[in-house]
Amino acid sequence: KQWYQRRVRGTVSESLLSVAVMCGMDKYRDTVRCYINQLRGSRDFLAAASYMLLLGETRQAINMLVQEGCFREAVTIAKMRLSPSDELIRSIYEQWARKQEAEMQFDSAIKCYLACGDANRAIMVMLRRKDVASLETTLQVAEITGEEGMVGAIREALEEAREREKVEEVREGVEKLDCEEKKGKEQNGPSPVVQNGS
Numbered sequence: 606k607q608w609y610q611r612r613v614r615g616t617v618s619e620s621l622l623s624v625a626v627m628c629g630m631d632k633y634r635d636t637v638r639c640y641i642n643q644l645r646g647s648r649d650f651l652a653a654a655s656y657m658l659l660l661g662e663t664r665q666a667i668n669m670l671v672q673e674g675c676f677r678e679a680v681t682i683a684k685m686r687l688s689p690s691d692e693l694i695r696s697i698y699e700q701w702a703r704k705q706e707a708e709m710q711f712d713s714a715i716k717c718y719l720a721c722g723d724a725n726r727a728i729m730v731m732l733r734r735k736d737v738a739s740l741e742t743t744l745q746v747a748e749i750t751g752e753e754g755m756v757g758a759i760r761e762a763l764e765e766a767r768e769r770e771k772v773e774e775v776r777e778g779v780e781k782l783d784c785e786e787k788k789g790k791e792q793n794g795p796s797p798v799v800q801n802g803s
Contacts, residue, residue, distance in 0.1 A: 617643055634660060650675050654682065667693060676701035695721045706730055724750035732759070737766045 617640040637656050644653035650673045657666035663686045670679035676697060683694045702717030711730050718727035724746065731743040740763040747755045 645669070648673075651678060654678070658682070658686075663687070664693065667697070671697055671700060674704070676704070699723070702726070719746075724752055725755070728752055728755055728759070732762065735762070735766055735769075737763065737770055740766050 617636060637660055641653045641656045644650075644656070650670060654666040654670055654675075657663075657669065663682070667679045667683050667686075670676075670682070679697050680694065680701070683691065683697060687693060698717045698721035702714045702721065702723075705711075705714035705717060711733060714730050715727045718724070718730065728743055728747050728750075731739060731746065734740070734743075740759060744756065744759045744763060747753075747759055
């Protein structure tokens with residue numbers, strides 16, 4: 606009776622689970638499900654997922670982790686429990702990539718897009734960076750992944766970046782010279798005034 610009341614009130618504990626197992630598998634599974642809901646309510650998603658796995662609910666556990674934004678843990682479980690070609694793994698990476706991109710975490714987004722085989726989207730994210738080093742990497746990725754349609758546009762962007770970099774270097778050089786010249790004048794003081802004697 607006490608076991609049933611605690612289950613209904615949502616105050617299931619691990620010790621209660623060990624008692625429930627002696628009441629038959631159906632009652633045990635019901636009690637574990639109550640405990641899972643309780644853990645989710647307290648935002649202990651990893652513990653909830655581990656109990657879902659205990660019940661053999663692998664996909665439900667993975668989907669719950671994705672829903673709660675625990676992408677790394679979801680991918681880890683999916684890779685351990687599912688076939689490497691399972692579409693769910695790709696789906697996790699896609700959702701994770703979109704979230705990272707929205708949060709401006711471009712490095713992570715690129716890795717996720719590449720992990721799910723979406724080289725085109727990874728390159729589009731990489732093109733947000735306009736510096737020479739990033740564009741050179743983008744060009745390499747496009748060539749390696751066979752995104753030939755994008756190679757020309759990336760090369761153009763790379764040339765523009767190199768030109769901008771040269772202009773920036775010249776501007777910084779001029780500013781440095783101006784600064785050094787100004788310092789030299791300040792150190793030497795004002796030029797002496799020459800007076801003509803009459």
